[in-house]
Amino acid sequence: MTTFSTASPSPFPEEQPPSPARQPSLREETEHLRAAAEQLRAQVAELEVRARARPRIALAEGILVERYRLAHPQEAFQLLRRASQRANIKLHQLAAAVVRTPGPVPGAEVWLTERVRLPRPGLAALGAGPLDAANQGEVLGAALRRVLTVTGTDMGNVQLLEDDVLRMAKHAGLPRHFTDYFAFVEGNTACSRAVEAGSQVTVKEVASSAGFDDETRRVILTSGSRACHSIPLVDDRAAVRGVISSHHARPLTGFTQAQLRALQDTGRTLGEWIRWHQDTVLLDALEDLHQLALAARP
Numbered sequence: 001m002t003t004f005s006t007a008s009p010s011p012f013p014e015e016q017p018p019s020p021a022r023q024p025s026l027r028e029e030t031e032h033l034r035a036a037a038e039q040l041r042a043q044v045a046e047l048e049v050r051a052r053a054r055p056r057i058a059l060a061e062g063i064l065v066e067r068y069r070l071a072h073p074q075e076a077f078q079l080l081r082r083a084s085q086r087a088n089i090k091l092h093q094l095a096a097a098v099v100r101t102p103g104p105v106p107g108a109e110v111w112l113t114e115r116v117r118l119p120r121p122g123l124a125a126l127g128a129g130p131l132d133a134a135n136q137g138e139v140l141g142a143a144l145r146r147v148l149t150v151t152g153t154d155m156g157n158v159q160l161l162e163d164d165v166l167r168m169a170k171h172a173g174l175p176r177h178f179t180d181y182f183a184f185v186e187g188n189t190a191c192s193r194a195v196e197a198g199s200q201v202t203v204k205e206v207a208s209s210a211g212f213d214d215e216t217r218r219v220i221l222t223s224g225s226r227a228c229h230s231i232p233l234v235d236d237r238a239a240v241r242g243v244i245s246s247h248h249a250r251p252l253t254g255f256t257q258a259q260l261r262a263l264q265d266t267g268r269t270l271g272e273w274i275r276w277h278q279d280t281v282l283l284d285a286l287e288d289l290h291q292l293a294l295a296a297r298p
Contacts, residue, residue: 060095067103068293079292087285088135094289096162097282104290111290112283121276125269133273134281140170143270147244148172150262151229151255155247157182159191160233160274161240166191174247178223181216188213191243194230198240200263201230205251220247227252231263233271241274 024032057080064076084094104111123131127149128142140158148156155173159166159182166185171178185192190211194201203209204227206220220228225247233242244267255263 056092056099057095060098063098064293068297079289079296083285083289083292086288087281089282089285094285097286101286111287118276118279121272123269125265139273143266144170144172144244146266147246147263150259151246153246153248155225156245158244160242175223178219181219188216190228191230191245194232194243195240198232198234202252203228224249226250231267233267233274235271235275241271
């Protein structure tokens, strides 16, 4: 005779002791701290960009409010933003132009009545084929690619001179911590020396060069750059408008005369284009801003 157990199975699974929480490894902790530090650096860089641009924009807002009897600075900001977007230029560039350009005659329908238009400069030296000369990003990108091709590297950047400060405008192949650190440059670098001298500057070995402080050297080296070359952007009046720099993964021995001439041609072509862009596209944006403000006036 078969006997069956009358005991009911337990409705609850047998309790298991909790597994201990896994402690992160030293490598994981290091990566977490590195990511957090990178995020903080990016936030600081963004705050610096805003801190530098905001006073200029606020001053331009105040000028527009008073000139056109606008109701609120926010209305002036919207006009600035709309005009800058229509011209495809940076908001801070338009705000700076408002601040430094004498205002229109009261009641005038046109702001710049005695304006002389410059002829559009040729861009053939950039070796990029047809370009939209009014498109700042397109022209700067073409000039940077030309320099990287001539110097044989894939790392480089363009900085424009604004109020005696070099401001990062275009870059390629460089990590975020480099572009954040060099978002604004006022001295102690190869690019600033190229601007001051108005001539090309080569740093054959960053690690042994006396031209950098320790922190600047560290940022450059940890970006994978061991050498750099800077070309000033000089217009037809011999005014320096900015600089293009190439960065190299190995120390440099120098460039041939043919390379240096090609780089100089690129720098002069872009320098003349910057002058044209500021005297044409930027002033067109000012005129457009004037028309928008007249239409918005109560």
